[in-house]
Amino acid sequence: MLTQSMHNRRSICLALTIGIALPIAIALPATRTSAAPGKTATAKLLDAKKQAIGTVKFAETPKGLQATVEVKGLNPGEHAIHVHEFGKCDPPNFLSAGEHFDPSKTTKKPKHEAKTKGKTPAGDLPNIKVKSDGTGTLTAILPGLNLGNGSNSLLKPGGTAVIVHAGANGKSTIPGVDAKTRIACGVVTP
Structure with a gap:
C-alpha cells in the first residue's frame, strides 16, 4: 500500500518525466526535419580517353x-x-556539353573569365588549382542554382555537365594546347 508521501513522490516523478520527455519528443521530429540534408548530385569527370x-x-x-x-x-x-x-559529354572535345550554363542569360555568349556588368554565368566556378602531384580540390557556392525543378536546376530536362579546361586566364597547363580546350567532362546525375 502506498503511503501519501510515496504517492506524492511518484506523482512528482511522473510530472517531471512528462514535463521533460514530452517537449523533447515533440522537438525531435522538427530537429530531424530541419537538419536533413538537401538534394545532392554528382558529376564523374572523364577525360577524352574516358579515364x-x-x-x-x-x-x-x-x-x-x-x-x-x-x-x-x-x-x-x-x-x-x-x-x-x-548533359552530354561526347569525347574527344566535349562540345556536346554546349556553352556555359546561364539560365538567367547574364551574358549573350559566355566567354571564359569574361564578366558582363560584374556578372558571370551562374554555372561558372572559380578556377581549380592543381598541385604538382596532379591533384586539386575546390569548394564553392553557386548561388541561385538548385537540384529541383525549373530552369535553374542542374537536373533540368536535357541535363547539364561539368567541363574542365586545359588552363585558365589564357595560360594553358598543356604545352601547345589552348587554355580553353575542354579536357574533361562529367554529366550531372542525381
Whole structure:
C-alpha cells in the first residue's frame, strides 16, 4: 500500500518525466526535419580517353548550390571549370556539353573569365588549382542554382555537365594546347 508521501513522490516523478520527455519528443521530429540534408548530385569527370580524373559533388544549402570538386592526374596549374548547358559529354572535345550554363542569360555568349556588368554565368566556378602531384580540390557556392525543378536546376530536362579546361586566364597547363580546350567532362546525375 502506498503511503501519501510515496504517492506524492511518484506523482512528482511522473510530472517531471512528462514535463521533460514530452517537449523533447515533440522537438525531435522538427530537429530531424530541419537538419536533413538537401538534394545532392554528382558529376564523374572523364577525360577524352574516358579515364576517370575526378568528381564534382553538388549539395543544396541555404546559401545556394555547393560544389565540391576533387581531381587527379591533371597537369599542375590553374584550370577553368564550369557547369555547361547540356548533359552530354561526347569525347574527344566535349562540345556536346554546349556553352556555359546561364539560365538567367547574364551574358549573350559566355566567354571564359569574361564578366558582363560584374556578372558571370551562374554555372561558372572559380578556377581549380592543381598541385604538382596532379591533384586539386575546390569548394564553392553557386548561388541561385538548385537540384529541383525549373530552369535553374542542374537536373533540368536535357541535363547539364561539368567541363574542365586545359588552363585558365589564357595560360594553358598543356604545352601547345589552348587554355580553353575542354579536357574533361562529367554529366550531372542525381
